[in-house]
Amino acid sequence: MTGAMRPPTAEHRAQTVVGALLEQAADAPDQPAFHVIERSEEEFALTYADVGRLVGRAAAGLRAHGIGEGDRVLVVLPTSRDFLAVYLGCLYAGVVPVIAAEPTGANPHYAAHLRGLVEQAGATRVVAAPDLADSLAAFLPGAVTVTTPDALRGQPLTLDDPRATPASLAHLQATSGSTGAPKLAMVRHGNITANVRAIAEAIRAEPNDSLVSWLPLFHDMGLIGISYALHARIPMVLADPVNFLRNPMSWLRWISRHRGTLSPAPSSAFHICARVAKRRPPDDLDLSSWRVALCGAEPVHEATLREFQAAFGPFGLPETTLRPVYGLAETTLAATISDVDHPFSVDRVDAEAVSARGRAEPRPAGDPRSMSMMCVGPAVPGHRLRVVDPDGTPLPDRMIGEIEVAGPSVIDGYLPEPGAAQGASGAAQATSGAARAGSADERLKRPDGYLRTGDLGYQLDGELYVTGRRKEIVIISGRNYIPDQIERFVEAVAKSPRTPSVVAVGVPDPMLLTEQLHLLLDERIGEGRDRQAVADEVRGALAEAFGIGGVTFHWIRRAQLPRTTSGKIQRHLCRRMIEERPPFRRTDVPTRVTSGGAPDAG
Structure with a gap:
């Protein structure tokens, strides 16, 4: 590759995802890394050496534009080689990206949403595709500059040890905003490494695994997939979500064609594919390689998974593939993963007992007063989970309370709102990892380090069942x-x-x-x-x-x-x-x- 690549030192090896990338690029430069399917449906195969070149050019471009370690950059790009270059270039250079969704249709709230992210992150630079640059610049503050990926392509740097350490910020992840205004979760390099390692152990990762994903990269389920593939040193098929929206069955064809073993998605995607298959049964589809399908990001429904299994079981889909999970931005991604060696399971409980007594009492299937609760498994390895009452006292099995999680994937807190009191050196400390993010985050964790998720659920034999959001209870x-x-x-x-x-x-x-x-x-x-x-x-x-x-x-x-x-x-x-x-x-x-x-x- 252009520009020498020095293998990372032992101190940095595998401590960050970008360190794992550089190590693999030095040891196995010709090994396949990504197969990118862009919005145009053009496909591009990238080796680790190719990815290294992309990172080197982007890092050089960031430096040339005066974007340095600790600076925040808003990234508004489709899934593409350009996205990989900018995102990984930021991680290498210690620049902190915030991934934002592209505008879709005539959304009157998009401009305010993007301005809010820019102001909250303290970003002075936005990287956007050329066809969006002018329109975005029109409603952003005058101090914010919109740059295209082409402008960030410089002569590749000689890549040595990445600037980032496990304690430094990797990116800022916007929370879902389903119960209020989105917050920016401060995700550190150490959080990412801890979470992808835990996921690998929970799904019993195999050397010949390959990951297929079309998930939006502004969502943590899509973004952390890139880190998982790089850290696990497995190839990844990375497709633009627009291709899935055009033809949902293309997702399953990518798995079939590339012999994908891992491919996550939200419950709604499984529902859409099952519905399409009823209208137009597929042919020439082989899903026998699909080993783990993590299903999360939204409530997981028993009927959806059963319909999907019924639709695609005849095409080789193993009965143990569909895996309900629970996660959130504040745990980097995954908090629990159900057992990959057994089919998913549900608990049928008394609806009246849940509402009146806050207890998940068993009830036989078919009873009109029963409802099903999906098992999302135990805490991922190296992490702890409990269900507590309002005072923080752990509850026994089948009692519903707030879900709390602890472990190395759990973030320190959220980025302070603009104007929040932080002290003269607050911004620098937040970047270096030395400070908490303000008084709101003191309530994020309990004194013993457990994250207060705001989600409700109950445990049974060490496994979690999620019942809803505390703020949404009627x-x-x-x-x-x-x-x-x-x-x-x-x-x-x-x-x-x-x-x-x-x-x-x-x-x-x-x-x-x-x-x-x-x-x-x-x-x-x-x-x-x-x-x-x-x-x-x-x-x-x-x-x-x-x-x-x-x-x-x-x-x-x-x-x-x-x-x-x-x-x-x-x-x-x-x-x-x-x-x-x-x-x-x-x-x-x-x-x-x-x-x-x-x-x-x-």
């Missing part, structure tokens, strides 16, 4: 109801052909002095059917299974539902949309929420 007459479980229940009763197609939120009722359950239903559920009859059937089923009455229905177009950049429903904004309708009144009459937020007769 409280009706003193009983706690889990929105996700209500939503899946309603979808089943309404025989919805799609998921997610129901959003459940609790809105304070000024007359009853408690919350009232509001259901936002995708209007496609009612196509060709009597909406009133659907609502009546759902109302009766909710009363029988959960003891819930006084439900308000809203028929809504799918595009109106507020979502995060990764597609998660923002229930707090759904609640606001309902609360702001004039006037608020308690009613069982189904309504339709219009684009202005006010209801009309359904």
Whole structure:
């Protein structure tokens, strides 16, 4: 490769992902590293030497533009060779990237979202594709410069030890924002290395593994995949998510063609592929190599996994491939992974006991009052997990409480909001890893180091079952109801052909002095059917299974539902949309929420 590459010293070897990359580029330069499938559907095979050249050129370009160690850079690029060059070049140079989603369609909130990320990160540089550079520059602050990847291509540097250490910031990861404004999680190089090692041990990594991913790189499930492949020294098929959206079955064809053994995805992707397969059964598909399919990033549904297994089992998909998991940005990525040697499992529990007593009491399958909880496995190796009451006291098996996680993958905290008191040297200390991120993060962890996730769940024989988000719980007459479980229940009763197609939120009722359950239903559920009859059937089923009455229905177009950049429903904004309708009144009459937020007769 152009420019000499010096093998990393023992001190840095494998302590950071970029160190592992440099070591492999020195030891096995011609070994395949990435097979990049760009948005144009052009494919590019990259060896480790090729990746090293990309990193060297990007690092030289960053230096030439005065972007140095500790500086924050917003990256708005599609999945591509350019992305690999910029992201890995930043990691090598000690520059801290923030990966942002590209604008999609006419999103009126995108400009404010991007400005917010720039201001929160303290970034003065944005790297964007040439076709976006001018439009992004138009609504960014004047002090922020938009640069293209072409402008960052310099003569490759001689790559020696990377500037980063395990304690230094690797990147800033935006949290999902499903329960409020996104925060920027401070992910250090040591966090990444600890997490990918834990994942490798949990999935019983094999030397001949290969990773296939089309996941968005602004999402941690997609971004950490790059680090996993580099640290494990396995080849990775890296595809632009637009290709999946155009043709979801292309994902499975990449696995079949490249003999992929590892390929993660959210529950919705498995649902889409199963639905497409029902309409157009595939042919010439061989999924026998697919060893582990981590399923996370959103609630995992039993029906979805069973439908996927039924659709693709005939094409060689092993029964042990589908693996429900639990993770979050604050644990870098994975917090739990279910056993890869056995098919996924569910726990059938009493819906009324969950809401009234906060206890997951077993109930037989087929009972109308039962609901299924998906097992997401034990804590990943080297990490600890517990479920606690509001005082932090660990709870026994089957008691529902807040999930807490501890271990080397858990972040220190979030980047402080702009203007937060931090002291004169606060920014420098946050970059070096010497400081916490402000008073909000003192509440992130307990004194014994456990992360307070804000998620609810229970344990059984050392394995975790996630029930919902603490902030999203609907409280009706003193009983706690889990929105996700209500939503899946309603979808089943309404025989919805799609998921997610129901959003459940609790809105304070000024007359009853408690919350009232509001259901936002995708209007496609009612196509060709009597909406009133659907609502009546759902109302009766909710009363029988959960003891819930006084439900308000809203028929809504799918595009109106507020979502995060990764597609998660923002229930707090759904609640606001309902609360702001004039006037608020308690009613069982189904309504339709219009684009202005006010209801009309359904």
